[in-house]
Amino acid sequence: MSTHLQSIKMKLQGILESMKSFHKSTIKMKNPGKVAEMVSQIIADGKSKLQVIMDFDHTLTRVHEAGRRCACTWEILDQSELMPQIYRDETTRLRDKYYPIEIDPNLTIEQKLPMAVEWYTQAHEVMLKTGLRQKDLVAMVRDSSAKLREGTDQLLERLHQMDVPVLIFSAxxxxxxxxxxxxxxxxxxxxxxxxxxxxxxxxxxxVGFHDELIHMYNKNENSVHSSAYFERLRGRNNVLLMGDNVGDLRMADGVENPNVTLRIGFLNDYSEERLAKFLDMFDIVLVDDQTMDVGNDIVTQLA
Incomplete structure (x- = not known):
């Protein structure tokens, strides 16, 4: 190996070694060298070339805290005393039926997709029967167990200060x-x-929902091409993508002229099969990690 190539390799290794989050036991990578190259490119190109695409439920938000499960947005309604018991009964029935399909590593996205549409369509229909009032939403969130992952507020603040566009896709x-x-x-x-x-x-x-149903397998950047937000993305062809489901990998579909897309996957429900699947599809996998340490480590390096 030439002295120049050795120097590059050492520099790439040093990038990851300097970031504390990359030494945590919760982080898994199939190809650390590739990750080092991608992180190095994102840092070298700087904040003006970056956009961030994130899932919300159990990606930006915690899965558990102090032994207690934290709610996703759907579960905020489940936990609220303002919602009737029949709503909780029905949503539990739907979750018990469809969630095992969502996390089954042996099914393809194409096989899961019609089940996802069924789940969300039926969940929406159940909501419509409850008489939900807009004025109650703030209290429902306040009284719920939903919380952001540790460090999420700092990450969002840093990205705001750097004027980096953040696109949150959520089912x-x-x-x-x-x-x-x-x-x-x-x-x-x-x-x-x-x-x-x-x-x-x-x-x-x-009385209903606006626009098209968003489920876990139809989230992608094509949906914002006709919006004013899309103008903010021009020239930003480095992508930091975060999700907790293989369907979230499609969130970057539609990015114009992508250069580097670093895919970070939060593996919340662990099994050896799911870990193997995530390692094949995400560049970085975080196993039961309730923090945004990796995202913060990368973003703080940007100039």
Missing amino acids: GLGDLIHALLDQHADNHDNIKVVSNYMRFDDEGKM
């Missing part, structure tokens, strides 16, 4: 995402949330 509930960000971080103007938004009548009662 959850957009109204609750904004309420949660308002309460636990700052709902910055560099953040765009694409999700399922409730529609209310003049009296504030839920």
Whole structure:
């Protein structure tokens, strides 16, 4: 190996070695050398070339804290005393039926997709029967166990200060995402949330949803090509992508002229089969890691 190549290799290794999060037992990588090269390129190109694409539920938010499971946006409604018991009964039935399909490593996305549509369609129909009121959403979030991962507020603040666009794709509930960000971080103007938004009548009662159903397998950047937000993405062909499901890998579909796409996967429900699948598809896999340490380590290196 030439002296020049040795120097490059040492530099790449040094990048990861200097970041504390890359020494945690929760981090797994199939190809650390490739990750080092990608991180090095993102850092070298700087903040002006970066965009961030994130899932929300159990990616930006915690899965558990102090032995207690933390709610996703759907579960915020489950936990609220303002919702009728029949709602909890029905959503539990749907979760018990469809969640094992979602995390089954032996099924392809194409096989899972119709099941996802069934799940979300039926969950939406159940919500419509509850008489949900818009004025109750803030209290529902406040009283729930939903929390951001440790360091998420700092990451979002850093990205805001750097004017890096953040696109949050969520198959959850957009109204609750904004309420949660308002309460636990700052709902910055560099953040765009694409999700399922409730529609209310003049009296504030839920009567449906706006636009197309967003589920875990149809989230991608093509959906913002006609929006003003898309103009902010021009020239930003380095992508930091974070998700907790293999369907989240499609969130970067539609990125124009992508250069580096660093895929970080949060493996929340562990099995050896799922870990193997995640390692094949994500560049970095975080096993039961309730922090945003890796994202913060990378972003703090940007100039």
